[in-house]
Amino acid sequence: MKKFRLLYFLMGLVLLSCSKQEISGIGQQGDYLANFDFPKGVLTAPAKVVITNRSKNADKFHWQFPGGKVLDKKGLHDISESDKMVPDTVYYELPGEYTVTLKTWQGGKEAEMIKKIKLEKMLPKIIVPENIAIYEDVTFDAKAFSYPGQDLTYSWDFGEGGTSTDKSPTVQFVTEGDHLVTLTVNDGVEQLTSEVTVKVKGELAKTIYFADAFTKKIYRYKLTVNTAPQVEDLGISTGFNTFGVSVKGDKLYVSETGLGTSYVGSGAALIADGYLKSFNLDGSNEKLITKPVATTLDYRDDPWMHTVDQYGNIWWTCRNWGVRVVNASSNEAVYPAIKLKIDATIAGEAISTYFYSDIKEVGSEMWVSMAGTTGKGIFKFNQAGDYIGKFTTDISKHAIRSFVVDKQHNYIYFATNREDAGRSTGIYRANIDGSNVISIDNDASMKIEAANYSIQGAAGEYIYVTGLDIDVNADGEGYLYYGYRHNSTVAGNNPPTFGASAANSGIKRYNLKTGVVDFLIKGYAPYGLALDQVKR
Template sequence: MKGFKLFYLLIIGVFLAGCAKNEILGIGQQGDYIANFDFPTVKVYAPGKVGITNRSKNANKFLWDFSGAKRITSQGDTINYEPSEKMVPDSAYYELPGEYTVKLITWQDGQQKEISKKIVVEKQQPLIVVPENIGVYLEVVFAAKVFQYPGQTVTYNWDFGSGITSTDANPKVTFTQEGPRLVKLTINDGKETLTTEALVNVQGELARTLYFTDAFTRNIYKIKLTSQTVSSVETLNIATGYNPYGLTVQGNKVYLSSTGLGITFSSGVAATADGILKSFNIDGTGETVISKPVPNAAIIDYRMDPWKNTVDKNGNIWWTTRNYGAFVLNASGSELPYPTNENQFKIRVTATHAGEGVATYFASDIKEVGDEMWISYAGTTGKGIYKFKHDGTYIGKFTTAIQSHAIRSFVVDKINGHIYFATNRADAGRTEGIYRADLDGSNIVAIDNSSSMLIGAGGFSNQGAAGEYTYVMGLDLAVDDNGQGYLYYGYRAFTDISGNANPVALGSSAANSGIKRYKLGSNQPAEFLLKGYAPYGIAIDQIKR
């Protein structure tokens, strides 16, 4: 009414502006006296609300009668719709389908007019609610939107094809074949029998995807981690350069870091800064160079090439270097300037942190864990894992058994409360291999330290210098919410790739190398997922696609 009063005053103002003071004789209603209203032009389905538009003119009193309707109060309660004297009535709520009459009586002084109109409220036809991401061998739940009469029971008869039927309201279905599938539903709502159908697309098995690099082809590959169907390795045609140690999947992007030729103390061509940071879409498109070092004779050489990388929740890519700790840039950047000085590091273990000299404290892996950045060391002296804040502030280091080991790569299992790590040296009574510790670094258990994991002839590749062998550069996990899953890591056999040459010496094939996996929480030995590739970095897309 506030807006109506304002409009009324504006009319008076316009009238006064156009007349002389003594010419105003009076103001009254103009035009015919009409009683009328409108319903919505769209179909109305029960249960549903119907708004009424008052089209009356020059009436000064109204009385509405909504027979059979209810209204919803501002508190959300549903009550019977009593006769209303509002000029603009509340919406009418019809719980059941049928034909209803709305009546309006209006008055103008001594005159009275009445108008009635009928509205048809239809019954909503059954509608199949198709679940998202239907895949083969993946249990999904169907549902239906059905009108239900009070006191009546709705019966359901579903037909999913291939002999799959159900009488449940919300049936659980597992399709075993991919492709289009016609789903039919017949219901009886106590008044009549109705049918409907929907064409759904059953996708191939939804699964995580594992990405990995290969020393032989210097390319990137992927394979779906399916459990019910057989997957094949696919190439992405992304050139990696030499020694592609780091892979990270974040969102719809994969991030690669390659260190180039020089990985140990180097001179000549191998000492030149030739690493790279790049990103690409999970399907291999959109390849972008984030940054790469520009070599000079002072600091920017093989010691500052990117090794391992990770992408944090703020969209920053962090990467480690051989000698100067970790650096950070915007992960969405393109051709960004590479740090030009060792003092531009974001994280670096110093003598204060380590309690000893840091000349051989070689940063290796880096991970974001909660609100902290964890960085591991795997040099001839540096060992263990150190913790920092995102701004580079030092938090502390592990003081448990894990700190006795040079950690080439690691991954954190937050669901089961474990750290899995690869150590490239024999320390504290443990040989090189894959181990598991509790989240505090204690209670270390061997996962794979068999003879095949020992560095040298008959075992793992001896690439790199003694004491700082390259070893296992990639670990990642595929864990379900219940804690079940696998640990995956790259295996490069001594027979396939070996020595400290630049570039590294390759055998005739990668027949004995590949991706290994260990079933979490089991005593089963690790097994090969696939062979024929010599992987460095690996990463898993945790979204099932």
């Protein structure tokens, strides 16, 4: 009886091996097997389907995939069969359910596997533009399934941005934040809807960063046009004299001079207490780059103004001794030795009253301005520290507290901190070679001599304007920005004294096209000032 049961069982296996099957999984059914797999997950039409052959020990293969076409390196072919071990990519144009059949042979044996593949219709895909900002035109786009010979119709809903029936509509948003965008596509057979939430930023604009003497904080002011600009407190507290502020890449750099700025023989103002720091542009991630050692250095070594060069190095002036440099990404680096310095041979005279003030990278050169009683003008060095020369033109007659180079118009804008060459304190412009000095803003309000502009610092060494920056477009239009500190706001030195408010102080601007000077904002007493040239 047991022998007969075994015989019937073996006969059943033989019959099963020769019959057609339709399964949804991979089975291991002996040494000889016909099997294959489709890609996992949801497939949408039109689809390029790569089939994986998982057969075992077969000699020949024959694939049938009605409704599909062969896609190979030469293109698309209206073929729905293949005798290859692995068929070329099968292309299905329309959604639906399709059958794929694989026949295999091993000698006299034959096996067949049939599987079904279902292709869903692709939902409309909304192509979202990058950097969406209020009051700026942005263009959306869409991808959707299309039946042959049928036109698609589009229905967009952008909320406050309005509606559209275009495939690629251009819209504007007027408020920041999250906005729901809905797209409905009619493909001639049915309507399908997709939606996406987009984040709309505030108006993209350049931003002024400045250090305020009155509150001892750093602020930023976004130069928006379509929305009212606002002064934003970055949460950065400073010392008494933050003369240097700059922006490079996505970093904000600050140089703090500390308590002492003019000659002092003893006391707290004599001690070196300045520093160089970096921050993210939102005021976060404070990092101390370097600072002088108070036991070996004094106020004459403290950082004044600075610049960050194209190689990522930060260069800064010190009141008496010269220019130092270190990598701007440094963290609590040892305070470096002097890199650039003017000696008596270069100056052609005693240099005890050569006070280093501002510094800028111009091409491959470092330009350093002097603001002392005898040391004046702009001196040039290479980045190896070698002295190149100085301007011998009209600009050499002026004690220059700060300057900026307009590379588009080939001008130098500069602030003088004393009367020289018959000119009062004020803002001036020269040609790129230092010639042809003309007044930009030197009326009574800019005059230290008239006790309008802040009398801060010793006579002949007034702090004056420690930050200028320029914004100029491709048409040559724009503004020169600089700080204005009224004498009623801040005066004196070591430390300075402050009035009741900064109501008479602020940021002034000079229109490069019209020559008009006015206040951009008031209520702050700026030291260092810099413009982020990137619209963010």
